[in-house]
Amino acid sequence: MIDIKLIRENKDLVKENIRKKFQDSKLPLVDEIYDLDIKYRDAKLKGDNLRALKNEKSSLIGLLMREGKKDEANAVKEEVSQYGNEILELEKLEEELSLRIKEKMMVIPNIIDDSVPLGEDDSKNVEIEKFGDPIIPDFEIPHHADICDKLSGLDKESAGRTSGNGFYYLMGDIARLHSAMLSYARDFMIDKGFTYAIPPFMIRSDVVSGVMSFEEMDAMMYKIEGEDLYLIGTSEHSMIGKFKGQIIKESELPITMTSYSPCFRKEVGSHGIEERGLYRVHQFEKQEMVVLCKPSEGMDWYNKMWQFTVEFFRSLDIPVRTLECCSGDLADLKVKSCDVEAWSPRQKKYFEVGSCSILGDAQARRLGIRMKTDKGNEYLTTLNNTVLATPRGLIAFLENNYNEDGSINIPKPLRPYMGNKEIICVK
RNA sequence: GGAGAAAUACCCAAGUCUGGUUGAAGGGACCGGUCUUGAAAACCGGGAGGUCGGAAACGGCGCGGGGGUUCGAAUCCCUCUUUCUCCGCCA
Numbered sequence: 001m002i003d004i005k006l007i008r009e010n011k012d013l014v015k016e017n018i019r020k021k022f023q024d025s026k027l028p029l030v031d032e033i034y035d036l037d038i039k040y041r042d043a044k045l046k047g048d049n050l051r052a053l054k055n056e057k058s059s060l061i062g063l064l065m066r067e068g069k070k071d072e073a074n075a076v077k078e079e080v081s082q083y084g085n086e087i088l089e090l091e092k093l094e095e096e097l098s099l100r101i102k103e104k105m106m107v108i109p110n111i112i113d114d115s116v117p118l119g120e121d122d123s124k125n126v127e128i129e130k131f132g133d134p135i136i137p138d139f140e141i142p143h144h145a146d147i148c149d150k151l152s153g154l155d156k157e158s159a160g161r162t163s164g165n166g167f168y169y170l171m172g173d174i175a176r177l178h179s180a181m182l183s184y185a186r187d188f189m190i191d192k193g194f195t196y197a198i199p200p201f202m203i204r205s206d207v208v209s210g211v212m213s214f215e216e217m218d219a220m221m222y223k224i225e226g227e228d229l230y231l232i233g234t235s236e237h238s239m240i241g242k243f244k245g246q247i248i249k250e251s252e253l254p255i256t257m258t259s260y261s262p263c264f265r266k267e268v269g270s271h272g273i274e275e276r277g278l279y280r281v282h283q284f285e286k287q288e289m290v291v292l293c294k295p296s297e298g299m300d301w302y303n304k305m306w307q308f309t310v311e312f313f314r315s316l317d318i319p320v321r322t323l324e325c326c327s328g329d330l331a332d333l334k335v336k337s338c339d340v341e342a343w344s345p346r347q348k349k350y351f352e353v354g355s356c357s358i359l360g361d362a363q364a365r366r367l368g369i370r371m372k373t374d375k376g377n378e379y380l381t382t383l384n385n386t387v388l389a390t391p392r393g394l395i396a397f398l399e400n401n402y403n404e405d406g407s408i409n410i411p412k413p414l415r416p417y418m419g420n421k422e423i424i425c426v427k
Numbered sequence: 428g429g430a431g432a433a434a435u436a437c438c439c440a441a442g443u444c445u446g447g448u449u450g451a452a453g454g455g456a457c458c459g460g461u462c463u464u465g466a467a468a469a470c471c472g473g474g475a476g477g478u479c480g481g482a483a484a485c486g487g488c489g490c491g492g493g494g495g496u497u498c499g500a501a502u503c504c505c506u507c508u509u510u511c512u513c514c515g516c517c518a
Contacts, residue, residue: 041479041480041481044479044480044487045480045481045486045487047487048479048480048486048487048488049486049487051486051487051488052485052486052487054498054499055486055487055499057498057499058447058497058498058499059447059448059499060498061447061498061499062446062447062448062498062499063447063448065447066447066448073498074498076498077498077499078498079498080498080499081497081498083498084498247437247477248437249437372437377477377478
C-alpha cells in the first residue's frame with residue numbers, strides 16, 4: 001500500500017507507475033481515490049467540528065453539576081443529545097468513504113525503483129550476471145526424478161495415495177541430503193550474522209493480507225477450515241507479521257533474521273502442479289532471510305542479500321545467474337526484485353531457485369511497522385530473500401553434482417551434515 | 428478443555444471500586460548541565476508524547492481489538508484476542 005499523500009500530491013507519478021507495470025485498467029482508480037479522499041476529508045472535518053462541540057458542551061455539564069446547578073445542566077444535556085443523529089450519520093459516511101478508499105488503495109501497486117527494467121511479463125526479465133560456468137557434461141544428465149529413483153529416494157506414488165498430486169516422500173540419502181542442505185543453509189546465514197528463527201507455520205488472515213496482495217492470497221494460501229488460520233506460503237509471512245504494530249528503536253536496526261519453515265502453496269494458476277518430479281509441489285521447505293531496515297539502507301541490503309544466495313549455491317558447486325524482474329512481472333507490493341536461478345545441465349538452461357525482493361514500506365505500512373526517529377515515526381523497509389528452497393534446491397544440487405554412474409558428489413561444506421560422506425552411490 | 432488474574436504511552440507503572448478541570452500521576456529511557464582524562468554512577472534542570480485532518484492556530488480519535496450504556500467512559504456492560512497462575516489432556 002502506498003501513502004495516500006502520494007495520490008494527493010502527485011497523481012501523475014502514481015499513474016505513470018501503473019503504466020510502467022502494464023496495469024492500465026487500474027488507472028481510473030487513482031482519480032477515484034483522489035475524489036473519494038476529498039469527500040472523506042470533508043466529512044471528517046464536519047464530523048470533527050461537531051464532535052468538538054459535543055465535547056465542549058459535555059464538559060460544561062460536568063462543570064455545572066459540580067457547582068450544583070442541576071437545572072442548567074439538564075438544559076445543556078437536552079441540547080447536546082440533539083447532535084447525536086447528525087454525528088451518527090457523518091460517522092457512517094466517514095466509515096463508508098474510508099473503506100472504499102482503502103479497498104482501492106490496496107490494489108494500487110507500489111512505486112517501483114527507477115532501475116527496474118520495463119516489460120510486460122516474465123519474458124522481458126533481464127539477466128544480470130552469471131556466476132560459475134554453466135557446464136554441459138559429455139554424458140546425459142537424467143531427470144531429477146530418475147536420479148532420485150536410482151537412489152531409492154523418491155516416492156510420489158505413495159504420496160499420491162496419502163495426500164494427492166503435488167506431494168512426495170523423500171527417502172534415505174535423498175531425504176538426508178534435503179535436510180543437510182537446509183541445515184547448511186541455516187548455518188551459512190548464521191555465519192553471516194543473521195538470527196535464526198523458527199516461526200509459527202500458521203497465521204491469521206489479518207497478517208496474511210498485510211504481507212501479500214489479494215491475488216497472491218487466493219492463488220497461494222491454504223485456509224484451515226473453521227478457523228481464522230492459514231498455512232504459511234513462506235516464513236516471510238510470519239516473520240514480517242512478528243512486527244505487526246510495533247515501533248522499533250532505531251538502534252535495533254537493521255533486524256536481520258534467517259528463518260526456517262515448511263511452505264504450503266496451492267499453486268493455482270498458469271503453471272499448475274501437473275509437472276513431473278519435485279519442481280512444483282504443494283509443500284516444500286525453505287531457509288529464508290528477512291531484513292527490516294531504515295529506508296535509506298534498503299538497497300544496500302537488497303544487494304547484499306541476493307549475493308548471499310549466489311555465494312551459497314556457488315559453495316555447493318552449482319552455477320547460478322541473477323535475473324532481474326521486469327516491471328510487469330513484479331508483484332504489486334514490490335519495489336524491485338530479482339531471481340537467483342540455478343543452472344540445469346539437463347535442460348541446458350537456468351531455473352528459479354530463489355527470489356530476492358525489496359518491498360519498500362508497503363508491508364510496513366499495511367502492518368504498522370515503524371521506527372522512532374527525531375522527526376516522528378517512519379515506516380521501515382522490509383526485504384526478503386531465499387537462501388534455499390528445497391526440493392527445488394535439491395534438484396539443482398543433484399543435477400550439478402551428478403556422476404555418469406549415477407552417484408552424487410557431496411561438496412565439502414555439506415559433508416558434516418551427511419555423516420562425512422564424500423559421495424552417494426547407487427546400491 | 429475448565430477456573431482465576433491481568434492488558435494504560437518507547438519501557439515500567441498509578442488511576443478503574445465511587446464516570447466529568449485525566450492526554451492520562453510517578454519512574455526509566457531521552458535531551459541539556461555539574462562532576463570526570465573519558466565513560467559510568469550520582470545530582471540538577473528540561474520538554475515531548477500515538478494517530479488522523481489542517482500551512483498553522485487548533486481540532487478529532489485514542490488507555491489490548493470491536494460493540495454498547497451515557498450529555499460525557501481508561502473507569503460501567505457485552506464480546507473477542509493475548510499473557511500469566513492453577514487443573515485436565517497430550518506430542
